[in-house]
Amino acid sequence: MIKKIALITGITGQDGSYLAELLLEKGYEVHGLIRRASSFNTERVDTICNSNDDIHLHYGDLTDSSNLIRLVKEIQPDEIYNLGAMSHVAVSFESPEYAADVDAMGTIRLLEAIRINGLEKTTRFYQASTSELYGEVQEIPQRETTPFHPRSPYAVAKMYAYWITVNYRESYGMYACNGILFNHESPRRGETFVTRKITRSIANISQGLESCLELGNMDALRDWGHAKDYVRMQWMMLQQDVADDFVIATGKQISVREFVRMSAKEAGIELAFNGEGVEETATVTAVDEKKAPGVKVGDVIVRVNPKFFRPAEVETLLGDPSKAKEILGWVPEITVEEMCSEMVAADIDKAKQHALLKANGFDVAISLENKSSFGKA
Ligand code: NDP
Numbered sequence: 078m079i080k081k082i083a084l085i086t087g088i089t090g091q092d093g094s095y096l097a098e099l100l101l102e103k104g105y106e107v108h109g110l111i112r113r114a115s116s117f118n119t120e121r122v123d124t125i126c127n128s129n130d131d132i133h134l135h136y137g138d139l140t141d142s143s144n145l146i147r148l149v150k151e152i153q154p155d156e157i158y159n160l161g162a163m164s165h166v167a168v169s170f171e172s173p174e175y176a177a178d179v180d181a182m183g184t185i186r187l188l189e190a191i192r193i194n195g196l197e198k199t200t201r202f203y204q205a206s207t208s209e210l211y212g213e214v215q216e217i218p219q220r221e222t223t224p225f226h227p228r229s230p231y232a233v234a235k236m237y238a239y240w241i242t243v244n245y246r247e248s249y250g251m252y253a254c255n256g257i258l259f260n261h262e263s264p265r266r267g268e269t270f271v272t273r274k275i276t277r278s279i280a281n282i283s284q285g286l287e288s289c290l291e292l293g294n295m296d297a298l299r300d301w302g303h304a305k306d307y308v309r310m311q312w313m314m315l316q317q318d319v320a321d322d323f324v325i326a327t328g329k330q331i332s333v334r335e336f337v338r339m340s341a342k343e344a345g346i347e348l349a350f351n352g353e354g355v356e357e358t359a360t361v362t363a364v365d366e367k368k369a370p371g372v373k374v375g376d377v378i379v380r381v382n383p384k385f386f387r388p389a390e391v392e393t394l395l396g397d398p399s400k401a402k403e404i405l406g407w408v409p410e411i412t413v414e415e416m417c418s419e420m421v422a423a424d425i426d427k428a429k430q431h432a433l434l435k436a437n438g439f440d441v442a443i444s445l446e447n448k449s450s451f452g453k454a
């Protein structure tokens with residue numbers, strides 16, 4: 078049987094690693110674009126690569142068109158998943174031009190690579206679009222027809238990518254589609270996105286490795302799903318007769334504060350939130366000492382630090398995934414509570430290993446406290 082061939086940009090990221098696993102399970106030959114870095118950056122796919130001959134990594138970059146043209150020519154992919162991006166909203170305010178280059182121009186470079194190689198009628202294209210397009214929301218919940226109002230350089234760049242994908246579908250008859258994905262997380266989520274920052278810090282605090290978690294806007298509301306559910310949907314979108322765009326969400330939202338409370342509870346810590354705005358803190362009101370030996374009642378373990386506020390905030394996002402359910406039969410299987418529990422458990426395992434090393438006199442080189450509040454992310 079001839080294997081289908083897929084090319085994934087962003088294979089070293091959260092979604093790329095889950096998608097690579099899914100496609101390999103489905104019998105694909107998987108190719109991934111990786112960036113040269115001064116330190117190892119393939120941690121999320123190393124195990125997959127070590128146990129499978131059908132995955133191949135290629136050096137490249139979304140800012141390098143000749144590289145993309147050559148790779149598409151060599152690989153001749155049946156499907157391209159464009160997941161590569163400068164994906165951090167807060168960082169995009171610091172590096173707006175770079176975000177535009179990678180997230181907007183990178184998408185057109187890849188679409189052109191398909192066209193230049195004469196593959197526009199054969200290669201199917203998935204664009205990682207985002208709920209950040211809705212930004213200052215015009216309708217609740219947000220669906221495919223809700224107008225966009227992006228609120229960051231990241232979101233504005235992704236808006237170009239969204240429309241150029243639609244444009245190439247309309248202009249050249251390409252099978253090109255947008256998944257408008259709401260926030261999705263997992264134990265593989267990057268440490269500077271808020272859910273992972275929270276689960277990692279709570280785990281470290283519970284084991285006495287860190288004293289306080291610093292956050293920005295805890296009122297922000299998000300519709301959080303699990304990355305595994307969402308990459309399944311990315312594949313499903315490329316298997317239809319007709320290319321189309323879909324909102325992928327759970328249809329439920331909670332605040333950052335609620336995610337903190339949920340994570341702490343998973344780690345055996347009950348919290349009371351006091352004060353408002355930049356004065357807000359969370360104090361421990363009860364603790365399961367076996368689960369969280371590093372914490373005692375009365376400890377203040379969460380504070381607001383204004384350095385994590387953004388120049389323009391997206392206050393609330395709530396998706397309506399009805400179209401995906403009706404047309405594709407997709408429904409998310411993992412709840413936010415189950416996801417939080419999995420993330421906290423994974424981070425507690427890591428924290429326990431670090432605590433053990435520390436107790437035995439080894440220098441835990443990853444300065445946990447500093448790392449969690451580094452920069453503005
Ligand atoms: P990650 O930040 O985990 O991964 C981003 C990937 O893009 C990494 O592999 C990164 O490589 C790669 N990348 C960054 N810059 C470049 C570049 N110049 N050239 C090539 N590759 C590059 O993101 P996620 O996995 O969470 O998200 C995947 C995609 O989905 C992104 O496009 C994101 O914007 C979008 N999205 C994500 C959502 C979410 O909630 N997770 C929701 C909606 C959309 P490296 O490892 O070397 O840094």
Ligand code: GDR
Pocket residue numbers: 164165166167206207208209258259260261269270271272274291292293294295297298299333385387390391392454
């Ligand atoms: P987001 O995710 O901006 O929605 O983009 P992030 O987890 O960074 O922020 C979610 C909300 O939490 C608030 N927040 C903080 N965020 C971070 N990172 N750090 C903090 O300390 C902090 N405190 C509060 C934020 O202000 C925000 O309101 C993610 C990315 O994956 C994008 O690539 C993707 O397109 C969208 O999700 C959908």
